[in-house]
Amino acid sequence: MGVTEAFSPVAIEPAARLLLACTLRSPASDARGIEALAGAVADWDAFLVSADQCLAIPFVHRHLPAFDRFLPAAARLRLRQLHTAGTANNLQLAALLTRLHDQWFARRAIRYAAVKGAALAQRFYGDVAARTSRDLDLLVDPAACPATIRYLVDAGFRPCRGFELPADRAKWERYIAAMCDLNREISLRSPAGDLVDVHTSLDLTGGDFPTRHLLSRVETVPIFGKPIPALSTADLFVYLCYHHSRHNWTRLHWVADIGQVTAAPGFDAAAVRAVARRSGMEGLVEECQAMLGLLNAATRGEAPAGRGLAATMARQCLAHLAPGAESPLLAYHHRIDDSGFRWRHWFSLTAEEWRHRRGLVRKLRTVLRSSTPSWESYKALPLPKGLRWLYMPLRTGTHLVRHTPLRRLTRRKGSAAAQPSSDATIAPDTRG
Amino acid sequence: MTHTALSEETRIGRRETVVSADVADDAILLDIDSGYFFQLNRTGARIWSLLEEPQTFGQLCASLQEQYGMEAGLCQADVSEFVADLNARGIVQVDKG
Structure with missing residues (x-):
């Protein structure tokens, strides 16, 4: 992880090429291209492990008809199980989002926006289950953060990832206020086990993506008939480039997001550039789009060359598709x-x-x-x-x-x- | 299981609290209120899909007969049992009109 490893040579295994082809909207993603790549995959168990780790199961499953004949029965069953479980989880997260919208945010007229996750899946993939979501990220008006956390705690949510509250309930009010004052992201676990991240800012210092601006430009995404506020497409796209780049493109659904949003009807490149310019990220946004081209080439076995940012990010992504790749978080803790x-x-x-x-x-x-x-x-x-x-x-x-x-x-x-x-x-x- | 007698005019619709997603030919259903998941097979998923817009039992059976070429009596019996099961689990609402 990190820039020191960014220039390491990356051999592109057939399994990695197939994963990419399933993820991207590329020429290799048609049935014939997928079939050709699938014929070279030797270890389907390892392929599914990698697909699961990279959160690419829905993309792989979508292309199953094209490579079904190569898939051993046990692997087919495993893929089906993973996809079913993932779909159930996505549904649960989307349902949680609509419930929180109805029962808290809309009722109290609190300004918020769903970031990525179910809202992104519904809006740009057409279905909350078409893209893996692992948690619910909500950008909340900072003024409403303490009340929101308190509401969630009273509803049975449990602060986690270091945000545990003390046993003495008398201290909770003060602790929650301090949490919201000092942290830009607070994690809670729902009674059903879903992870909810309440953000008051989407970047480290609040300077790159000012919350007030983001919340003033939200757009509505209908999820299960509820009008869910979500980041505007331009804000979302720049944020995706920022967030996914910081995490070295270790997940393939992040790569897919860039392609999906770019290809969406009404994607306004000029509006995206304007937002990116305000955050000083116009170069990053261009490089992220260029990275997609390099990853498309990688499905043909062409390794990204050069020291440019796009090539560096493409190599980072490919490095995590290699067999036995260690996640950045695990590497850090080791x-x-x-x-x-x-x-x-x-x-x-x-x-x-x-x-x-x-x-x-x-x-x-x-x-x-x-x-x-x-x-x-x-x-x-x-x-x-x-x-x-x-x-x-x-x-x-x-x-x-x-x-x-x-x-x-x-x-x-x-x-x-x-x-x-x-x-x-x-x-x-x-x-x- | 309690059977609900269904006539041709009985209206059947999805409950608003149940959301769903397709998984290949199957469908995964989630009852938001209870938190229970249900999985429907291909035929069940087809019926669920047809119920996206509420319709009468007669309309539902006619659509399935046309699609699967089933004999009318057998189709009605099977669908009646299936709908009664969905109703008992709170997945659909049945309005006898």
Whole structure:
């Protein structure tokens, strides 16, 4: 993961080419092209594992008639099971979205937008089940965040991924207010087990995608007869480029999203460019579109060449289709105790963030991501609102200790600050 | 299972609380209120698809007879049993008019 591995040569296995062909709207995606690629796949079990990991099962299943004759019976059954389970999960998430819309957001006239997930699937794939959704991402008016979290908690949702509430209910109000004040994303698990991420901002500092602007331009997507507000197509497209690039295109449904949205009737390239320009991401958006062309070529076995961003992103995507590819999150956690790795990792991510943006101010803002206060900081040291600015120097200092050789010095001296197990700054999002 | 006597004029429609998605020839149904999932086979999915717009039992049977070439009596008996099952599970609503 990261830019250091971006230039590694990538051999494109037949299984990876088939996965890509199923995902993309390319010439190789017609029945004859799929059939030709399927004939070269040797290990269908490994293919399905990879398809599942890359969240490409609906795309693979859609093309089943074209390669059915190559598929062993056990693999066919497995594909069917995975697709059925995924469809059920997508339905459940979409139903949850409509229920929250009806019972909370619409009733209280709270401004919000569904980000990606079911709304994207319905709007650009024509069916909530046509694309894998793993969770429900909601961008909520920051002013309504505490009330929304409280409503969800009262409805049986359980804050998770580090946002667990204390046993003492008397503290909840204060904790929830601090959570919303300090974090741009709060995760909760529904009583049925669905993950809901409540966002008050879609980027690290709130500067690239101002929530107020996004919510003022929402468009409506009908889901199960309910008018669900979703990001405008232009905002969504730029956000997809930003988000998926940060995550190195490790999931194929992200690649498919770019193709689907671009091909949608009414896709306004000029509007997308205007939004991208405001965020300094016009270059990134162009490169993401160019990446699709390179991945299309990869279905023919042509490895992406060159040091451009499009080629780098295409190689990152292909790297995760290779057999035994390790997910970035897993790789991060495997090496987290190596301070040298963390230091390189931080620089690598920062370099990527810089590469994705134009404009010095925007680039510099990405450096601030490691210093912005977080809920983790509050949990370690609860400060009243007026003193929370102190988290910035404290967090910066902690990061310096964690990510630099300073850590070794402090460890020799027995400083508690150097102990990784009690580190309060490890956020679930390793990109933060 | 409780059987509901269905006449030709009995109107059958999907319940608003049930949402669905197609999986190849089958259909997955989710009752939003209860959280229960149901899976329909190819024929059940076809009936579910026909019920996208509410229709009478007579219309439903006529469509299926035309599609599958079934004998009228047998078709009515099978569909009646299936619809009664869906009704008992709260998946469709049956209005005898």
